[in-house]
Amino acid sequence: MAANPWFSWTYVVENADTLWEHTVQHAVLTVEAVAIATVIAVPLGILVSRIRWLAGIVIGTAAVLYTVPSLALFAILAPLLGIGRTPVLIGLVAYALLVILRNTVAGLDAVDPAVLDAARGLGYGPGRVLVHVSLPNALPSVVAGLRLATVSTVAMVTVGVVVGYGGLGQLMFQGFRNNFYRAEIMAATLACVLLAVVLDVAIWAGGRALTPWRERRRA
Template sequence: MAVLADAPPNPWFSWQYVTRNADDIRQALEQHVSLTLEAIAIAFVVALPLGALAHLRPRLAGPFLGTAGVLYTIPSLALFAVLAPYTGIGRTTVLIGLVAYALLVLVRNVLVGLQGVDPAVRDAARGMGYGRARLLFGVELPQAVPTIVAGVRLATVTTVALVTVGVVVGYGGLGQLMFRGFRSDYHAEIMTATVLCLVLALVLDLTIAAIGRGLTPWTRGTRGTRPV
């Protein structure tokens, strides 16, 4: 019986690389997670009042979305390079860029969610004596939660990918491993960082979706129901 030769090692996947560089991988992953979460948190804190203000004052919607759209169209490499001379090399520069890119998605979804509230619900609230502020915080924002959560999910997944570009200013999380792998032509390092980015994006997306379902318990009873 012929003896099969051992298969050559796969250059793209190496558990040996993972075990030998566990500390570097852990540090890069922690940096990536913290950058993503901090950027989304800051962008959400900025976007929520902007979207609400644009809803209350429709004439501001165009300028707000237009400004956010211009920031979104700037290439990430160019934006980080422009910011670096003023904000330095490192975390601050990357955070500013990430927040700028997340704003368009978040502001737009906040505004769309508020505008999409059923007019009958608004009329019923006004009939119950709700003022404009109470209507916004007590009726419109809760009704807009599913759309806002969808925007947060999209912005988060996008941010996970954009963090890697921060390597141009020396603070790119898993992008550091990718860049190092490209320079040394070490495929296993590139693939490890890529897989971790994908897993991180999936975990964050599912977590935010679960939080969204927890914030909107009234939507669960309508799923799977059919009109009689």
């Protein structure tokens, strides 16, 4: 047990550079995947909220992608896109789409019709209503979707190790191959959890900063 502890601070200190390198790789891949998914999902959510008959097609397609097992999806993408970063990034975007899309649609649908009518009564056109009324009111729901998508993506990145680009998953897999070296596995796992918490808090804080009126309303 002493030779193979569940956690070793000595391992962390001696391998700090490696841990940091894989953590940065993990974080960059997560942020990039969620950002791309957001750029795709939010406009799709707006489109679906305007053209309701598209909801089944768009959300259904995103749901089908979400149900594909990650190992299978990466295995399918690897022969098409090669080994490395690209198939992992595309797979992560596919998984993040559904959560952000659903929350965007839910947030837009929850906007009080009376508020929309009041904006139109003030002479707001459709574009202005969307930008100044609908999206600000839907923002808390969108932020909640971003938080959930980000945390799940942090976990999903580790599976990318099957195609050679898994961030902290590389260290976890290396620990399993290295005679089940628990200190390496645990250090990578804790770094993954800490990264998820940091990103979640950052998005939460950003959401609060973008919706100051909610805090004033509570006060």
